[in-house]
Amino acid sequence: MAPLGSDVDLRFQLVVSPQVQEFDAAACLFQSAAVNHHGESSVQGYATATGVVMRFPRIADFWLSTGVIRCELHDPELEFMVEICLLGHVMAYYLELCGMAALHAGAVRQGDKAVLFAADRTGGKSTMVTSLVKAGFPLLADDISALAWQDGKVMCRHGFPQMKLTPEQIARFVAKAEAENFPLVHPSFAKLSVPADRVGRVVSTSLPVACIYLLQRYLPGSEAGEGTRVRIEPVPAGEAMIQLIRHAFLANTLGSHADCALLGPTPKGVENDLKASRFHLVARITRSVAVRRLWYPSGYEYLPAVHRAIAADLAATEASDRQTA
Template sequence: MPRFYLFGFDTLANIELTTSMAEAPSSAAPELSFSCLPADSAGRQGCTGNVLYLSKRLNGSGESRVQLFEESGTTWLMRFPGIADFFLRPGEIECRLVDPALAFMVNVLLLGHVMACYLERQGILALHAGALAVGDHAVLLAGHKGAGKSTLVTSMVTAGFPLMADDIAAVEARDGSVPCRSAFPQLKLTPEQLGCFMTDGGESYPRFHPGFTKLSVPVVDLGAFDLGPRPVGAIYLLERESCDVPVIERLPPARAVVELARHSFLGHMLERTSLQRERFAHLARLAQAVPVKRLRYPNSFDHLADVHAAIARDQKAGT
């Protein structure tokens, strides 16, 4: 059975994932089990427990695309109507697939919303950010759409900074220690983004999702992967501007908490659950323990090396 690291968890699965994973040794007991039941075992998606969240976005049948329920004190159900149910329990994630033709969605959903929710239930913040190893530390890059996060992360990977996470950075803030867990060794890039770093071969990569343009690119084809965990050195909030040089400014803790909340992967989904109070306290501890900085940088591919150097200098100055 496949055995791999997933957000720092030694994971045992009953199926192979299509995304490249970091292999885990089989000597120790797994920390997380993932199973996907065949379609004939899934049954029909019916009513369930206490409603925690229903997305405003609807599918073609008029149902919320993402639904979250509390089945019991230890079991949460994340439902994607017409696609799959994911049951989340301590140490276990179970998928029940509605239609075998949708098997490709297991990979998409598990590595996104489902793992983010599982992390949060374990008291681990899931931030919408890329993460790289810079020296002995993890550096997180967050930014709203259009901020250039994917391009900057990939450019740093190709420049020799090992990837830790492409889109979801798993961070803990306990007892003064703030480690970042590594996700999995894959980058999601549009063909245009990939073309900036690879002159040929891009056409051979599959789409991460058939309806999206981004490709699933193993990081080994562009650079290295760091298994982590590593202490977080800083979190940079990206802003592309018409400036000549990168500018880095530290935010005060109160403002940092607000920005971290905005860059939480599932903040909108979890804000009315029992996790919310502890999540806010967790964000506050993170903002106090780790520098959160605004990184304004030139809107030009030619200046990316300058951004790498600015981050490296900032990290060296902070050690």
């Protein structure tokens, strides 16, 4: 979409359109392996003359072009899906097309840096990030962390100031939550949509990335000699790159993405092949940012100790960087 470092005003348009446009098979960029109740790929992508269409069959088409996302909603009864799709798959894809790496990770601010936390879907990322925000680390991004190379640094863009929390997390981390009526993220899911400022402070600027932590929980006593100890270990560059590729918000989609000149000619030095350009960006991130594996015991009672371990690790890294500079 836009070259790295350029400023883009992003506008969103929503219209109801029962008509579904047909696309030539040659225009298909990807089809998800997951299918809907009708046996259709649940997410599809098509190249157009002006950009890309991200299709959620029988729900909506999202037309992506520079500075504009236009949603054509096909079934008005499924309007609640617009926000889910937009703030998930669609925004992650738009960011990738803009030359950023959209990681399935949360991010908070520590000092003047961003600290990211990536995990599998049941790996505790939501609880970890929410607990840190509650403990005074301002939220930068909840579910999608967009990383870009800018002025010789890896920068993390701020996300939408909203958090998806379970009722248990809300009861623990949101003050006076019993008086609130937070909406469901999806009628079939237990998580609720909570304004981030109901948990703690929010950051609305881009920050250089200090560290990316890969979360690894274990049950107390389940690993020989571990007990309730928190440990942090560096991840070798090769493995770090594999992990960051695996933790892409759209990992499966990007892996199967067809080569395509998405919006015609691009500026000199900017690759048009999405997979190749993303590979080089992730390689640059792993060369420039520390990636560490954070092992910690499962249980809310251990989170303060985890917070202290993270703060100590970041302080040691900062002191080492000052000595090296």
